[in-house]
Amino acid sequence: xxxxxxxxxxxxxxxxxxxxxxxxxxxxxxxxxxxxxxxxxxxxxxxxxxxxxxxxxxxxxxxxxxxxxxxxxxxxxxxxxxxxxxxxxxxxxxxxxxxxxxxxxxxxxxxxxxxxxxxxxxxxxxxxxxxxxxxxxxxxxxxxxxxxxxxxxxxxxxxxxxxxxxxxxxxxxxxxxxxxxxxxxxxxxxxxxxxxxxxxxxxxxxxxxxxxxxxxxxxxxxxxxxxxxxxxxxxxxxxxxxxxxxxxxxxxxxxxxxxxxxxxxxxxxxxxxxxxxxxxxxxxxxxxxxxxxxxxxxxxxxxxxxxxxxxx
Amino acid sequence: xxxxxxxxxxxxxxxxxxxxxxxxxxxxxxxxxxxxxxxxxxxxxxxxxxxxxxxxxxxxxxxxxxxxxxxxxxxxxxxxxxxxxxxxxxxxxxxxxxxxxxxxxxxxxxxxxxxxxxxxxxxxxxxxxxxxxxxxxxxxxxxxxxxxxxxxxxxxxxxxxxxxxxxxxxxxxxxxxxxxxxxxxxxxxxxxxxxxxxxxxxxxxxxxxxxxxxxxxxxxxxxxxxxxxxxxxxxxxxxxxxxxxxxxxxxxxxxxxxxxxxxxxxxxxxxxxxx
Numbered sequence: 001x002x003x004x005x006x007x008x009x010x011x012x013x014x015x016x017x018x019x020x021x022x023x024x025x026x027x028x029x030x031x032x033x034x035x036x037x038x039x040x041x042x043x044x045x046x047x048x049x050x051x052x053x054x055x056x057x058x059x060x061x062x063x064x065x066x067x068x069x070x071x072x073x074x075x076x077x078x079x080x081x082x083x084x085x086x087x088x089x090x091x092x093x094x095x096x097x098x099x100x101x102x103x104x105x106x107x108x109x110x111x112x113x114x115x116x117x118x119x120x121x122x123x124x125x126x127x128x129x130x131x132x133x134x135x136x137x138x139x140x141x142x143x144x145x146x147x148x149x150x151x152x153x154x155x156x157x158x159x160x161x162x163x164x165x166x167x168x169x170x171x172x173x174x175x176x177x178x179x180x181x182x183x184x185x186x187x188x189x190x191x192x193x194x195x196x197x198x199x200x201x202x203x204x205x206x207x208x209x210x211x212x213x214x215x216x217x218x219x220x221x222x223x224x225x226x227x228x229x230x231x232x233x234x235x236x237x238x239x240x241x242x243x244x245x246x247x248x249x250x251x252x253x254x255x256x257x258x259x260x261x262x263x264x265x266x267x268x269x270x271x272x273x274x275x276x277x278x279x280x281x282x283x284x285x286x287x288x289x290x291x292x293x294x295x296x297x298x299x300x301x302x303x304x305x306x307x308x309x310x311x312x
Numbered sequence: 313x314x315x316x317x318x319x320x321x322x323x324x325x326x327x328x329x330x331x332x333x334x335x336x337x338x339x340x341x342x343x344x345x346x347x348x349x350x351x352x353x354x355x356x357x358x359x360x361x362x363x364x365x366x367x368x369x370x371x372x373x374x375x376x377x378x379x380x381x382x383x384x385x386x387x388x389x390x391x392x393x394x395x396x397x398x399x400x401x402x403x404x405x406x407x408x409x410x411x412x413x414x415x416x417x418x419x420x421x422x423x424x425x426x427x428x429x430x431x432x433x434x435x436x437x438x439x440x441x442x443x444x445x446x447x448x449x450x451x452x453x454x455x456x457x458x459x460x461x462x463x464x465x466x467x468x469x470x471x472x473x474x475x476x477x478x479x480x481x482x483x484x485x486x487x488x489x490x491x492x493x494x495x496x497x498x499x500x501x502x503x504x505x506x507x508x509x510x511x512x513x514x515x516x517x518x519x520x521x522x523x524x525x526x527x528x529x530x531x532x533x534x535x536x537x538x539x540x541x542x543x544x545x546x547x548x549x550x551x552x553x554x555x556x557x558x559x560x561x562x563x564x565x566x567x568x569x570x571x572x573x574x575x576x577x578x579x580x581x582x583x584x585x586x587x
Binding site: 034035037038040041044045048049051052053055056059066112115116120124126127128129130131132133135136137138139140141143144145146147148150152153155186189190194243246247249250253254257266269270273274279282283286287289290293294297 | 322325326329330332333334336337339340343351352353399400401403404406407410411413414418421422425426427428429430431432433434435436437438439440455458459462466516519520522523526527536537540541543544549551554555557558561562565566568569570573574577
């Protein structure tokens with residue numbers, strides 16, 4: 001039946017249904033309408049997803065510096081970068097950031113979420129305030145952290161000296177990476193908190209009541225009941241944060257500019273592609289980074305699906 | 313007795329958490345109103361007790377006239393790109409939600425555009441936009457933000473559309489309502505909150521975005537994050553005016569956050585809770 005309520009008309013005038021449909025009618029009939037709705041999206045996807053991808057793959061196989069002509073060199077870009085220590089160090093740093101940030105965000109987030117999951121007075125105001133780090137401009141906030149963690153007159157060091165300690169050089173090579181981790185953890189902790197609070201509040205009361213009646217300790221309940229039930233949400237947080245942490249850029253640019261031992265894989269890609277303008281090499285690193293992202297996310301997606309019981 | 317201690321400890325933790333999360337933002341505004349000597353001062357007494365002054369803001373507007381321009385640019389780009397995102401994503405999300413078009417694979421591809429590190433797409437776009445003379449234009453950023461927000465918006469709206477019961481639409485069909493009428497009377501009112509949340513997220517993302525603005529603009533279409541990052545280049549960073557700039561730059565998002573917080577939190581946790 002056509003969607004515009006023409007059902008009566010079709011029966012009265014059978015000859016009508018035999019004429020060719022107009023273009024608009026073809027687009028909006030039952031079968032095609034759902035695709036019509038997708039036309040803008042697909043058009044943009046086609047241009048802006050597949051074009052860069054194919055172009056990038058092609059570029060990675062060329063020796064191409066911006067402004068010069070490109071020459072085909074096969075896998076030389078890959079060969080070069082895979083033998084370059086810079087690459088492996090940057091890769092290691094990316095993993096470091098991943099592991100540190102995700103585990104701290106989960107641990108702290110879960111702890112705070114357990115606290116916030118109960119109803120309490122003023123909870124709306126508290127939630128509203130907790131939201132702020134997520135929405136603040138990351139770059140601006142990173143530069144502000146530069147100020148707060150400044151060695152001479154930054155707030156943190158001032159507080160430390162009042163408490164009787166020594167000033168800390170937060171941006172020292174070797175320590176700077178952890179400082180950057182702390183900055184991004186600060187920003188994204190509310191994300192874990194909110195997701196986990198929502199999850200905790202959605203848990204069924206029954207099993208917990210039963211456990212209490214049976215006299216189970218708090219820790220036991222947590223381990224055997226809460227955690228397993230929260231696993232899907234935890235995995236979602238892990239997958240999303242991993243995706244976002246691999247491409248961490250704003251805090252790096254706003255604080256150390258990639259120096260002081262904080263260069264990650266994506267930062268290296270940017271540096272090679274946009275400061276040296278070695279498009280070929282940069283594309284190769286980008287492809288490797290993409291490969292890493294896909295592999296990591298695919299693995300975690302599988303774990304997530306398993307925990308949801310979708311696949312065994 | 314035990315309950316009171318427990319409750320006391322609870323509030324201590326809440327206050328500590330709030331302090332850690334909110335104080336740095338508060339510190340920005342505090343610093344922006346301090347006279348220059350107080351900004352660099354190590355005297356604990358001077359941390360909070362000072363005569364507020366607008367000197368930093370005056371300095372900002374005097375020395376960095378591009379700031380206002382950047383503010384306007386950012387507002388324009390964020391608004392227009394969000395508008396386009398909604399136009400593209402609303403129908404697409406409806407299609408995915410009602411008919412599962414593309415059997416889930418298409419939806420996955422759409423969402424996966426968010427997975428890609430932006431630097432990967434940056435290089436081809438950079439070369440392309442250069443050749444099309446789109447560098448340093450508002451159009452370039454609008455297109456790029458459209459692309460990046462589209463997948464997220466589609467995903468979020470997909471979830472919201474799923475919440476609308478199909479029966480409502482089917483009943484309207486049986487009653488003989490046309491497509492457009494169904495949309496106007498039934499779907500639109502129900503999707504409005506969800507669409508509002510999505511639009512807010514897209515706007516905030518476009519407002520805060522740095523990397524692409526950094527790569528694709530220089531003078532004409534400069535956005536706020538870029539203007540703020542320019543403070544880095546100076547010989548000695550002027551922390552006071554920078555705090556003023558940062559304070560103004562994040563103000564719109566803070567205001568939006570405060571008014572829309574209930575909806576934003578719902579949007580954040582939406583997909584998560586439903587699994």
